[in-house]
Amino acid sequence: MSVGLFSLQKDYLNNLYSPELLRFLSEYKFMIAIENAACPDYITEKFWRPLIMGVIPIYFGSPTIKDWQPNSKSAIFVNDFHNPQELVKYLNKLAGNQQLYDSYRQHKLNLRNPISNQNLLHNLVTRQYHIGDSSSGASLFEKFECAVCYHVINTARNVKADSRHYNCPLEPVYAQLEGQEIPQNVADWRSMMEVGQCQAKLLDEFFRRNLSFTDAEFDAELNRRMEANSCNNSSNT
Numbered sequence: 001m002s003v004g005l006f007s008l009q010k011d012y013l014n015n016l017y018s019p020e021l022l023r024f025l026s027e028y029k030f031m032i033a034i035e036n037a038a039c040p041d042y043i044t045e046k047f048w049r050p051l052i053m054g055v056i057p058i059y060f061g062s063p064t065i066k067d068w069q070p071n072s073k074s075a076i077f078v079n080d081f082h083n084p085q086e087l088v089k090y091l092n093k094l095a096g097n098q099q100l101y102d103s104y105r106q107h108k109l110n111l112r113n114p115i116s117n118q119n120l121l122h123n124l125v126t127r128q129y130h131i132g133d134s135s136s137g138a139s140l141f142e143k144f145e146c147a148v149c150y151h152v153i154n155t156a157r158n159v160k161a162d163s164r165h166y167n168c169p170l171e172p173v174y175a176q177l178e179g180q181e182i183p184q185n186v187a188d189w190r191s192m193m194e195v196g197q198c199q200a201k202l203l204d205e206f207f208r209r210n211l212s213f214t215d216a217e218f219d220a221e222l223n224r225r226m227e228a229n230s231c232n233n234s235s236n237t
Contacts, residue, residue: 016045017052026053029095030076035061043068047075054108056094056101058087070107070115198222198231 015021025031033046043062050057051074059065060078069075076094081087094101107114115121127147202222206213213221225231 017049022049022053025050026055028055029101030091031055031057033057033059033061033075038062040064041068051075051107054105056104058091068117068120070117070120072116073104074107075104194231195222195226198225201231 031050033050035042035044035046038061041062041064043065047057047059047061047065051070057075058078059075062068065075065077076087076091078087081090094104102109106116199222202218202225206218
């Protein structure tokens with residue numbers, strides 16, 4: 001086993017786009033891509049990574065996934081088939097027909113017009129924040145907050161969030177490694193969601209009580225509640 005693949009076994013969460021992993025996975029025609037949660041617009045590297053390599057993803061997850069694929073035919077969607085046997089039959093057909101197989105890879109092969117999905121193109125150009133943004137300036141979270149403010153100010157007031165926007169489970173599911181080891185930093189996924197949830201509750205509480213506060217005061221109260229595991233409790237300050 002190469003050093004690169006050995007490091008992937010030890011800490012795959014921090015090597016999701018490493019050259020070693022991409023090189024290894026690119027040897028396959030298909031890649032199973034099952035999300036940790038089936039939530040609207042929750043689309044992770046499990047879908048994008050095979051597309052980067054020109055491998056066809058066999059996808060199950062977000063019910064809105066077809067709104068975001070590069071072209072009308074860029075992946076195999078499990079929900080399009082009545083049973084596993086039907087899916088396997090179609091995969092065998094694709095594997096044996098290069099022209100049909102390549103029709104799913106136009107985002108790699110069609111150099112003149114690789115992406116026909118106008119919704120995806122629009123968001124690639126206009127979205128002000130995204131995971132992995134290494135540009136200078138504000139952080140991902142600050143850019144997201146600015147985008148939320150812009151949306152609130154410039155969107156009709158009757159647009160409201162409902163359970164479809166936040167119905168993903170709090171605790172993520174992850175694959176066990178050899179020896180039942182837990183991946184490094186897996187706790188960060190849960191803690192980031194918990195911190196964000198606590199921030200939202202605290203901000204809502206401050207607004208409802210018409211309290212003015214500085215960044216330092218907000219962070220201090222947030223840290224106090226996180227350390228005391230009391231985010232669901234009202235502040236005594």
